[in-house]
Amino acid sequence: xxxxxxxxxxxxxxxxxxxxxxxxxxxxxxxxxxxxxxxxxxxxxxxxxxxxxxxxxxxxxxxxxxxxxxxxxxxxxxxxxxxxxxxxxxxxxxxxxxxxxxxxxxxxxxxx
Amino acid sequence: xxxxxxxxxxxxxxxxxxxxxxxxxxxxxxxxxxxxxxxxxxxxxxxxxxxxxxxxxxxxxxxxxxxxxxxxxxxxxxxxxxxxxxxxxxxxxxxxxxxxxxxxxxxxxxxxx
Numbered sequence: 210x211x212x213x214x215x216x217x218x219x220x221x222x223x224x225x226x227x228x229x230x231x232x233x234x235x236x237x238x239x240x241x242x243x244x245x246x247x248x249x250x251x252x253x254x255x256x257x258x259x260x261x262x263x264x265x266x267x268x269x270x271x272x273x274x275x276x277x278x279x280x281x282x283x284x285x286x287x288x289x290x291x292x293x294x295x296x297x298x299x300x301x302x303x304x305x306x307x308x309x310x311x312x313x314x315x316x317x318x319x320x321x
Numbered sequence: 322x323x324x325x326x327x328x329x330x331x332x333x334x335x336x337x338x339x340x341x342x343x344x345x346x347x348x349x350x351x352x353x354x355x356x357x358x359x360x361x362x363x364x365x366x367x368x369x370x371x372x373x374x375x376x377x378x379x380x381x382x383x384x385x386x387x388x389x390x391x392x393x394x395x396x397x398x399x400x401x402x403x404x405x406x407x408x409x410x411x412x413x414x415x416x417x418x419x420x421x422x423x424x425x426x427x428x429x430x431x432x433x434x
Contacts, residue, residue: 241421252412252425253364300421301366307352308377309423313363
């Protein structure tokens with residue numbers, strides 16, 4: 210079983226739509242959770258950290274369910290510029306606790 | 322505030338040659354991480370370093386790969402005797418002394434011919 214699993218998509222949505230991505234992780238010792246976005250052939254960019262209480266940043270809302278080992282990202286009012294690959298990221302709980310474990314990503318295409 | 326810097330951005334090596342990839346962390350960041358992204362794959366952790374110390378190398382291949390972060394200068398990821406399977410994007414990230422959030426550089430795309 211992969212440590213971080215995501216639906217690869219692609220998700221094709223019209224501008225203005227609401228879209229939700231889900232992710233599951235296998236290591237119950239993980240303590241830190243993030244969503245990154247990656248544009249084609251670019252570096253991952255931190256979108257937001259995910260907290261147990263859930264958190265919101267503008268049009269983006271992230272939720273964490275530790276009991277189910279499940280993370281979600283909701284994007285409201287999608288923009289063309291939201292088109293990218295969204296990476297679910299969890300710290301591995303390895304020796305140092307700092308190594309990040311990346312899902313393979315969910316591809317989003319927002320169309321006019 | 323300059324972000325994480327990596328060079329070269331593109332590197333072509335023939336099989337058997339050595340590749341040296343450099344990374345300068347963001348100002349104020351003392352933790353450096355290296356990740357590799359193979360074509361059509363997710364990023365994989367390789368190594369975590371602080372100045373003059375390797376903290377976690379659990380993701381480093383056992384042979385041909387080494388990393389350092391000297392007291393002065395950038396962090397270096399070194400790949401000896403490269404093979405075609407080493408062709409990938411190598412990303413460096415940095416974080417401040419406290420906090421788990423990592424910020425990535427633009428990557429070095431290594432092509433082995």
